[in-house]
Amino acid sequence: MARLLTEFGMGSSLRRQDYTQAAVRALKDALWHNSINLAELFGKPKEDMVLDVEVGVQAPEQVDVSALEAVFPYGQPNVRVVQGGLDVPRPDGKPTVIANAAISVSLKGV
Template sequence: MALKRMVLQIGMGTDIRGGEPTKAAVRALRDALWHNSLTITHALGLDADSMQVKVTIGVPRPEQVDRDAVLAVLPHGTGTVEVVEGGLMIPTEDGRGVTLLAQAAAEVFLDLPEGGAA
């Protein structure tokens, strides 16, 4: 058996006024996931919870992201989260806040027999 990347999903999320990195990260992962319906596990005769999902979040102030809150977005499978420096912080017009943008990449892996599908 070998882990094979089957899907790459990408998304963007924002916190318009609060500048909260976790809120933007969660929204970015939802954006990546909620525009898809993955039927690959069904097509291969596997349980949806057999998916292993590697989530990468790019956001300003990565140390402030609650990784557990991001992982809680995953509807199936098990996941890991890596948070890296990225995204954007755009100051509000009055200078008292920021709009924060985060990007998410969700890579879905399945453990498949060498040389083919299950």
């Protein structure tokens, strides 16, 4: 099974320092901004899509992985949360949280 494409996204939590929310927004940005019907191009069901997902945030341990998996309407997501992203300092001492996401898509039988 070879990777056929990779999609990228960015999401933020401006005031709540919610790493899960920022990560969900990054995934949605990648998915909805780069809508590609890959499975249909190969005549395969969407369930055959294998999605290797990497999300970077400054506090990976604060991300609810099940919330990230729930973003995907189909396919088989393999989610990994790693150190990355960016916490941008604010005058009130609470950072704006930025998450980055990469979704690599493969297709079974291709």
